Amino acid sequence: MLTGKKIKYLVVLSALMSLCGILLGCSSKKEGAKDVPVHTIEERIKQAASMEGMKKGDKNRLKKLYQLNADEVEDFVLYTAESNVEANELAVIRVKQESQADSVKQKIMERIEAQKVKLKDYRPEQFYLVEKHILKVKGRYILFTVSKDAEQIESAFNEALK
Incomplete structure (x- = not known):
């Protein structure tokens, strides 16, 4: 069963993973132009x-x-x-x-x-x-x-x- 602490942890982890995905997506486009x-x-x-x-x-x-x-x-x-x-x-x-x-x-x-x-x-x-x-x-x-x-x-x- 998920407790309040685990739910907060999952929400923060999901937000971090989304942010990393966005940053990686943007940086790969920028790098492509440089090559x-x-x-x-x-x-x-x-x-x-x-x-x-x-x-x-x-x-x-x-x-x-x-x-x-x-x-x-x-x-x-x-x-x-x-x-x-x-x-x-x-x-x-x-x-x-x-x-x-x-x-x-x-x-x-x-x-x-x-x-x-x-x-x-x-x-x-x-x-x-x-x-x-x-x-x-x-x-x-x-x-x-x-x-x-x-x-x-x-x-x-x-x-x-x-």
Whole structure:
């Protein structure tokens, strides 16, 4: 037979088990977003926006443009304009630790400022694109894009990380 003490114990135990289930359910959703491969995000972006006139970059190009070290970047995809007089650019970077995201963002902001100086008087239409750039941090992922399709690229990035 259940006594008052046993009933209270069962109620508390049930509440704790429910709370644990809720917390585990929420945390697993959050973790899933953190483990999206960069190439998956790249494919989503390619479906949403044109990469015409852009070429894929490697680690050397990433380091040259953003001064990023190998110990900061776990994975990335980089596209830059085929011509030096065009501003189109796309970088999706997954840092090794979330705490590195602000440092990487700061380095990208330095690149943005350099592009503004370079293009301001020489290529006003390209300067406008740089002015309208998107630079976004979501967990360990950083999106940087300069493109006429910047909003579509941002939407694809967000959808890939849901």
